[in-house]
Amino acid sequence: MELNECKKLGFGCMRFPKLGEEIDIEQVKRMFDIFMEAGFTYFDTAHVYHSGKSELVVRECLTERYPREKFMLTTKLSTWNFQKEEDIIPLFNEQLRDTGVEYFDYYLMHAQDREEYEKYKKCRAYEIASELKKQGKIKHIGISFHDSAEVLRKILTEQPTIEAVQIQFNYVDYLNPEVDGKGVYQVCREFGKDIIIMEPVKGGYLANLPDEAKETLAVAGEGSPASYAVRYAAGFEGVKMVLSGMSDIAQVEDNVATMKDFQPLSEEEQAVIEKTRDLLIGMNRIECTACRYCTDGCPMNISIPDIFALYNSKTCYKNWGTEGEYDKLTEKGGKACECIECGQCESACPQHLPVIELLKKVSEKYDNRDKK
Ligand code: SF4
Ligand code: SF4
Structure with missing residues (x-):
């Protein structure tokens, strides 16, 4: 199975529902079943998600329950999990064991930016990924990316083995100078890379809008705020997949209904989205996406x-x-x-x-x- 053959909605496995402190396994199984029954096949995880538990949950709820050819599975090499070149292969083997598969469809160099990229280069991460690809343990090599268009251009020039780029892209960050959604997207197109979108609803923010923005967006029609955000991202040329980190059954049902027979935004809907964006940009919100990468290492245990x-x-x-x-x-x-x-x-x-x-x-x- 290849990205081109998949429906354009992917299941992001970093925001699973919880029962107390633990992940609600039975609910995740139901969420995966609804998603798969509607014809969706792409799953995205990482060794660090849910403090190491996401890959294990993927095994229990997906890979032990569905034949391998029925889904695509992406995971990542995260900076928090290796310090030197020799750490990478043992970590990769642990990821295969944790997820219960024999190969990954995509293996992404996680959260590449100016500094992290230097570490990955020093540890020969890109060369090691190429060797794993030759051995059939990775089908495709990619990166997830958080920096400027200029940094992405440098990485794509130096690393021609990259086939796909996962970028933060949504109707607010398209014009956000810190994220540079528009510029980063254009560089992906320039290099002809497959584009995978993360944070289309900006960590849930565009699904749960402040009242004034909700009223502005309501002019677009009957869809949920999340449905317009997902369709906005999916409508750009070259976008092969839009990930959504779904946290309950209602979110899966809403996303599945939106993307089952995907329709790009009409010109009128696009105009309403742009009006909503202008309003949101004026609110000066703290642009945290609740990824929680910062919390485990805080010595003062600040949430x-x-x-x-x-x-x-x-x-x-x-x-x-x-x-x-x-x-x-x-x-x-x-x-x-x-x-x-x-x-x-x-x-x-x-x-x-x-x-x-x-x-x-x-x-x-x-x-x-x-x-x-
Ligand atoms: S502040 Fe923490 S949770 Fe928020 S975006 Fe940054 S790393 Fe993620
Ligand atoms: S103590 Fe302050 S600076 Fe250090 S990790 Fe916690 S919040 Fe961040």
Whole structure:
């Protein structure tokens, strides 16, 4: 099976539903079944997702339950899992074991940016991936990417073995200078690479819009906010797959209904999306996608994405009562003001967010309440 033969919606395996602290396996099985029964076949995971559990869940819910030729499976070589060249093959073999397959359809060099790319080059990651491809253990080599168009051009020039590029792309980030969605997309086209889209709903943000934006978008028609975001991304030329990190059955059903017989946006719908985008850009939200790459290494156990979500909820959604939620959240983990500025989170953040500065801004609103 190849990307061209697949329907254009992929299952992102980084936001599975939870039952308490554990992943809700039975719900994931039902979600995968609904997805597969509707004719969708592409799954995307990584060794680091869900603190190492995502690949194991993929085995239990997918690869042990469906014949190998019925699905495509992508996983990634993540920077957090290797330090030197010699670590890569043992890690790869562990990924095969964890997922229960004999080959991966795509193996992506995860979260490539200016700095990470140098590490991957130094550890010969691209050469090792090519050797694994020759052995039939990888069908295709790709990257997931978080940096400027100029950095992508350099990587694609130096690494001609790359066949696909996974990029952050949605109707807000298309014009976001930090993400450079438009520029990065154009470089993929220039090099003729297959494009896989991640974050089409921006970590859930474009599915759960502030009221004013929801009203603006409603003019487009009856579809859910997520359906317009997914169709926006899927409509660009060269886009072969749009991933969605689905977290419950309702999200699977909505996405499946949207993409079963995919229709690109009409001109009228496109105009409404652009109006909604202008409104959202003016809201100055903290652009955290809740990927949680920053949390495991925080020495103060600060729940960074949850704290940012509360701040956004207060400032963009005008939700009252987030102070109580903040107090509850920070009973178990650190407060924004307890950040010791070690910088670990900033080096892990694929959005390149100035987390330390942002936590100070959040702290002003939540930790300084008594002083006001
Ligand atoms: S800079 Fe602050 S928030 Fe970030 S990892 Fe260090 S202590 Fe945690
Ligand atoms: S702060 Fe960055 S790394 Fe942390 S969850 Fe948000 S986007 Fe991900």
